[in-house]
Amino acid sequence: MRLVRALLLAALIAPAAAPATAETLLVTLSTDKIGISSNFTGGDIVVFGAVQRDEGAGEGLERRYDIVVTVRGPRGATTVREKRALGPMWVNRAARKFIATPAYAAVLSNRPIPYIAPDAELRQRYALGLEYQAPPPSDPSRMWEPEEVQFRSALVRLREKQKLFLEEPDGVKFLSPTVFRATARIPGGAPLGLYGVDVALFSGGVPIARTLTPFAVQKSGSEAFIANEARRRPLQYGLATVAIALFFGWLASVIFRRD
Amino acid sequence: MEVYLPIAEMPVNVFVILGLGAAVGFISGLFGVGGGFLLTPMLIFLGLPSPVVVAxxxxxxAGSSLTGALAYWRKKALDVKLGTVLIVGGLIGTQLGVMFFNAMRESGQLDIVIVLSYITLLGLVGGLMLAESLRAVARTRSGAPPPRRTVGRHRWYEGLPFKMRFHRSGLYVSIIPLLVISCGIGFAGAVLGIGGGFILVPALIYIFRVPANVVVGTSLFQILCTMIAATLLHATSSHAVDAVLATVLLIGSVFGAQFGARAGANIRGEHFRLLLALMILAVALRFAYDVLNKPEELFTATLTETAR
Structure with a gap:
């Protein structure tokens, strides 16, 4: 299922990349699995990459490369609600549901994205930048309506505060003109599931290659066990929780007994 | 020391949770109430998801009321028959409450429901208790004897059918009002993450005139059973029970409760009720302040479904 989804995603973005030139992008990750155990407070995913030029093609041409690395978490529907005055009270009134929005997004680049891709439409198509992570409205002309903009910027602002959305215009470091490295921080509260590292290679404002590499964030050890039991055998899990609670309650009454 | 909560899916500082449990346990030991009405809002303010907190x-x-219930059981200050009637009502209310909880969670209005219910419930109970305890304090100051119940006078709800005799409490009343009240408390418990002791204890004292020495034990017994049911219902329907969070809170609160109980032995009855009333009102005001003031951040974002 996960593999199918990853392949679908890869198929979706592949035609957009349309490499007209002879560069290929090689990307590898520091790990393909981040395990969450009881002391998990966050982890790093390190992206290594190299731009490989074909022999013969474009020889002698010194091109300056730009890299945008976007790490995206599992997609889900996210509802942004706005509190409005209802009489004297402030209550959730307006809402905008964003479908298929990544629950985590880190956009890392070697320089500010508007310099890398000056064309705004291109940035939107490639989802370069936090403001493009939530899919555009079904009617694309509404993208810049004030209310839509408010909800979109609220989503980015709230997720940034939780450190689930982050943008680093200097997050990609070139170790040589063709070899680069980027590090994205996955915070402790990050959602679990299949993540994808989307690396886009630009030169002179034009996209020339793109890759997608998956990795997983999953619970390990006792955390995985507890969470799985809670889902798979909820009644037994509930009974065990009650038993633990009652045991501590009973223990306290024995320890502190005063007669 | 950070610990990762497997159901809340976020790391928390274990000492903050232990300390919070101990502080609330102290208050609950002091006043003989569960303290859920303080712990729920505090955990939500810490940033834990409210469904996980409540569940x-x-x-x-359940764990902390067992400690208390056992102590009262040894002192024979527990009316099992009265407790059982209250449990029946409590179970019905809990089931309804869990269903309501899940429906509100889907519609995105759970937070405002929790906040408004807290304001109403705490404001009402706190206000009534404050008025009563101020009168009691004034009475002891002036030296007048407390008003006595006139023998043979009955209130209307005591005359309802299905009367039952409760020997230990010295009570002969209709079980209908008992069931209605415990059902309401079970409902509130499932939706708000409270045991309901702070409603049940005054209700039993003021409405049914259950003798003070069996009230707390019986109420703890009822809360113990309804909370076991609530755990199982939440575990099977909303999957939001975090065993790690519950255990850490419990360890903190059982210790706090012991110190609270010792401190409580030195406070006089009327002053004690006055203090509890003021604390309940303070929590209600805090909530009211939140809804009535324009919040700094008007927006909230919730992940409603994820593909795993």
Missing amino acids: SQAPQI
Whole structure:
């Protein structure tokens, strides 16, 4: 299922990349699995990459490369609600549901994205930048309506505060003109599931290659066990929780007994 | 020391949770109430998801009320028959409450429901208790004897059918009002993550005139059973019970409760009720302030479904 989804995603973005030139992008990750155990407070995913030029093609041409690395978490529907005055009270009134929005997004680049891709439409198509992570409205002309903009910027602002959305215009470091490295921080509260590292290679404002590499964030050890039991055998899990609670309650009454 | 909560899916500082449990346990030991009405809002303010907070309170309250119930059981200050009638009502209310909880969670209005219910409930109970305890304090100051119940006079709800005799409490009343009240408390418990002791204790004292020495034990017994049911219902329907969170809270609160109980032995009855009333009102005001003031951040974002 996960593999199918990853392949679908890869198929979706592949035609957009349309490499007209002879560069290929090689990307590898520091790990393909981040395990969450009881002391998990966050982890790093390190992206290594190299731009490989074909022999013969474009020889002698010194091109300056730009890299945008976007790490995206599992997609889900996210509802942004706005509190409005209802009489004297402030209550959730307006809402905008964003479908298929990544629950985590880190956009890392070697320089500010508007310099890398000056064309705004291109940035939107490639989802370069936090403001493009939530899919555009079904009617694309509404993208810049004030209310839509408010909800979109609220989503980015709230997720940034939780450190689930982050943008680093200097997050990609070139170790040589063709070899680069980027590090994205996955915070402790990050959602679990299949993540994808989307690396886009630009030169002179034009996209020339793109890759997608998956990795997983999953619970390990006792955390995985507890969470799985809670889902798979909820009644037994509930009974065990009650038993633990009652045991501590009973223990306290024995320890502190005063007669 | 950070610990990762497997159901809340976020790391928390274990000492903050232990300390919070101990502080609330102290208050609950002091006043003989569960303290859920303080713990729920505090955990939500810490940033834990409110469904997980409410659902994980249930086993925590069950554990801490067992400690108290056992102590009263040894002193024979527990009316099992009265407790059983209250449990029947409590179970019905809990089931309804869990269903309501899940429906509100889907519609995105759970937070405002929790906040408004807290304001109403705490404001009402706190206000009534404040008025009563101020009168009691004034009475002891002036030296007048407390008003006595006139023998043979009955209130209307005591004359309803299905009367039952409760020997230990010295009570002969209709079980209908008992069931109605415990059902309401069970409902509130499932939706708000409270045991309901702070409603049940005054209700039993003021409405049914159950003798003070069996009230707390019986109420703890009822809360113990309804919270076990609430844990199981939340675990099977909303999957939001975090065993790790509940255990850490419980360890903190059982210790706090012991110190609270010792401190409580030195406070006089009327002053004690006055203090509790003021604390309940303070929590209600805090909530009211939140809804009535324009919040700094008007927006909230919730992940409603994820593909795993």
